[in-house]
Amino acid sequence: MSDITAKQRMAIQRQPMPQRDGLERCKDFDEVNTGYDLETAIKEAQRCLQCKNAKCIAGCPVGIDIPGFISKLADGDVAAAAEILRSSNDLPAVTGRVCPQETQCECVCVRCKTDTPVAIGYLERFVADYARENNLEKPKEVSASTGKKVACIGAGPAGITCAGELASMGHDVTLFEAFHKAGGVLIYGIPEFRLPNKVVEHEIKNVLALGVKIEKNVIVGKTVTIDQLFVEGFDAIFVANGAGLPTFMNVPGENLKGVYSANEYLTRSNLMEAHRRDAETPVLRGDKVCVVGGGNTAMDAVRTAKRMGAATSTLVYRRGREQMPARVEEAHHAEEEGICFEFLTAPIEVLGSDDGWVEGLKCVRMELGAPDDSGRRRPVPIEGSDFVIDCDMVIVAIGINANPILTQATPDMNLNKWGYIQANDDLATSIPGVFAGGDIVRGAATVILAMGDGKKAAKSIDNYLKTL
Amino acid sequence: MYKLVDKRNLGPNLTLYEVQAPRIASSRKPGQFVIVRAFDHSERIPLTIADVNKDTGTVTIIVQTVGKSTAEMETLEVGGGFCDVAGPLGQPSHLDNFGTVVVIGGGLGTAVVYPQAVALKELGNKVISIIGARSSDLVIMKDQLGAVSDKVMVTTNDGSEGIKGFVTDALQQLIDNPDMNIGAVYCVGPVVMMKAVADLTAKYDIHTVVSLNPVMVDGTGMCGGCRVTVGGETKFACVDGPEFDGHKVDFDELADRLTTYQSHERHKDQCRMLKAADKIKE
Ligand SMILES: Cc1cc2nc3c(=O)[nH]c(=O)nc-3n(C[C@H](O)[C@H](O)[C@H](O)COP(=O)(O)OP(=O)(O)OC[C@H]3O[C@@H](n4cnc5c(N)ncnc54)[C@H](O)[C@@H]3O)c2cc1C
Ligand code: SF4
Ligand code: FES
Helix, strand or coil, X not given: CCCCCHXXXXXXXXXXXXXXXXXXXXXXXXXXXXXXXXXXXHHHHCCCCCCCCCHHHHHCCCXXXXXXXXXXXXXXXXXXXXXXXXXXXCCHHHHHHHCCHHHCCHHHCHHHHCCCCCCHHHHHHHHHHHHHHCXXXXXXXXXXXXXXXXXXXXXXXXXXXXXXXXXXXXXXXXXXXXXXXXXXXHXXXXXXXXXXXXXXXXXXXXXXXXXXXXXXXXXECCCECHHHHHHCCCCEEEECCCCEEECCCXXXXXXXXXXXXXXXXXXXXXXXXXXXXXXXXXXXXXXXXXXXXXXXXXXXXXXXXXXXXXXXXXXXXXXXXXXXXXCHHHHHHHHHCCCEEECCEEXXXXXXXXXXXXXXXXXXXXXXXXXXXXXXXXXXXXXXXXXXXXXXXXXXXXXXXXXXXXXXXXCCCCECCCCCECCCCCCECCCCCEEECCHHXXXXXXXXXXXXXXXXXXXXXXXXXXXX | XXXXXXXXXXXXXXXXXXXXXXXXXXHXXXXXXXXXXXXXXXXXXEEEEEEEECCCCEEEEEEECCCXXXXXXXXXXXXXXXXXXXXXXXXXXXXXXXXXXXXXXXXXXXXXXXXHHHHHHHCCCEEEEEEEEXXXXXXXXXXXXXXXXXXXXXXXXXXXXXXXXXXXXXXXXXXXXXXXXXXXXEEECCHHHHHHHHHHHHXXXXXXXXXXXXXXXXXXXXXXXXXXXXXXXXXXHHHHCCEEECCCECHHHHHHHCCCCCCCHHHHHHHHHHHHHHHHHC
16 A cells, blocks of 8 residues: 555545445335445555554444555455454454444544545455455364363344354354344344345355354253353353344333334234245334434334335434434435434324224424433423424334343343443353453443453353363 | 144044143143144134143143134044144132032033142142033033032033033032032133123132133233223233132133124134133023
């Protein structure tokens, strides 16, 4: 990358992500972003200044060598770029699509000072996709067998990452997954138009190719307990069963027909493929749909409803646009797709017909008051501002709680007051040999933080196994 | 794949499947259920575990053929198998020695309540079983229940066997019998039947347990689709149940929620309890 000057680099504008037209794409489940071509990707890669003290790396929860892979890409060596990516990230095609880059690597990129950051996420996605499609992926090296057995519970991003890391260290790893399919939220939650299942499946296949075994339909805590896994001969256990217990609003009418949790709605449409009309699993198709919440889950649900044929699909959020925790790109895409937004609005009742179906969502307007503990200004209802949104379906996406199945069956495990597992800096729990990470420790967080936990836990487990 | 080792017809549209699932066989307790998918494209269907054999590592489920999913399951043959069997799910039954217990099964519920009868008998209870069906040919598990019961009563809507009427008629007879001191009632069947039983026993303050069958997806507390109102609180039947205190369940809400997918042609399955209920009402 020596034949191009800093000045020339600075002159290149950020390359926009090619995407399908908003009103066209909201009729199907094909991906919104279509990805860079090689030429565009190299051009974008040339914008990277190859900083000596690259801030972007520190911004990445798994510490990807960002200037390293971008430099290989700028040279046109995608295979080498892919290898660098994979050395610190087992799921680059996933994270390139779903990471909140705007609050991680890209927001600290030095180019933010002068114009716009390098499109690190788009480049990550490009490299992973291009390597997959052109058979340029090199399998990771696997060390000699250590003879030690590790169980990873939950095949979401945390469990998969930890399993992959441990397998490449030479340990004998089995993933235990409650569902009939691996992937966690990546498969049952995040919709096809944002993260195609075949992309996830391919990355999981790469991890399994390292020798990781998987047992599906195993609900740890029910099918088998942590204690029994030790009896079966596992030397250490990583718990990454996600959060996954949906929270409801606790307002009247919430059990009417036509009220879904986002988890149920998305599981039906993604995992059970109810978005296909010929699927066995049914899902309601609302004409006027309200989705309550402001995170990625809410955004996925509201855009899925539109694609399932809703004439109006409305997001109802109690704070303002700036406070929405969803990825900025998703909010932007939702707008392009004609999603309606009711900000500073909170539901107080779901209205129903005589035969028990949703007929409307009664809401109250909010204003932002004094900051709460988290520093965010707390929304407070404006008295007398009640109004009704006409709708036939309501999807609740206001957060999740810790799923109690595993922890109830593991009384020795210390939990915090919300039921999440307590883990120390090394992700060790109160039970010797049991480690935990991802959403079951952090509460609802992100894919990349879960993956970061998986990597960290793998190191801790490796150290622990050496003491045995 | 979960190998099918035995398949037997138990009556009209009623099939017993014995499936290889060693982990489930060794951890299951009475009252728990599994979620199965016959094929890779199938829905996830919750089914009560009727019996297990820890030695052979098999699980027995009894399925009523009502909709497309269960009809497709019928095509499975011994030697082949189920795509997925996950479990055991839900809380085990809270069984105790109540003295005299009345175990009531309506329709397919008779198969569901059978393992409770076995366990209650083992705990030293005097067990009286009531089987309710529309007509004689739909009375199932009479011999099996008979083997673990001190007495079996049958009620049919058309009077073709036993008492003509409903299970509540038989239960009322038992309640009216001064020698009969009923400690508890276990009841599984269509929603209207469970409601009628709970309404009756509430009058006499008899502890009554019902097993609910709402629509489910994951069966692990992840979707909330199975939520029911019990004692004014929202409970997830798959995690907190499926058994609840019959005097606290909001049966009307449950019956109504069960109609959610009635118009979905392929979804007759999850509405089977309701359909059966309608038949009984007729
Ligand atoms: C709809 C939606 C959209 C999201 N969008 C984004 C996004 O754009 N970007 C982002 O960074 N994050 C996003 N998130 C958050 C992100 O998906 C999670 O933070 C992340 O998946 C957590 O990973 P995990 O491995 O801890 O758990 P999960 O992904 O929840 O995986 C846990 C796995 O464990 C299994 N399991 C549960 N209990 C048991 C048990 N007892 N025994 C065995 N297995 C069990 C589950 O079936 C599941 O497969 C989104 C979340 C949702 C719901
Ligand atoms: S901070 Fe930006 S410019 Fe610097 S190395 Fe990272 S991506 Fe390149
Ligand atoms: S079936 Fe999904 S929470 Fe009970």
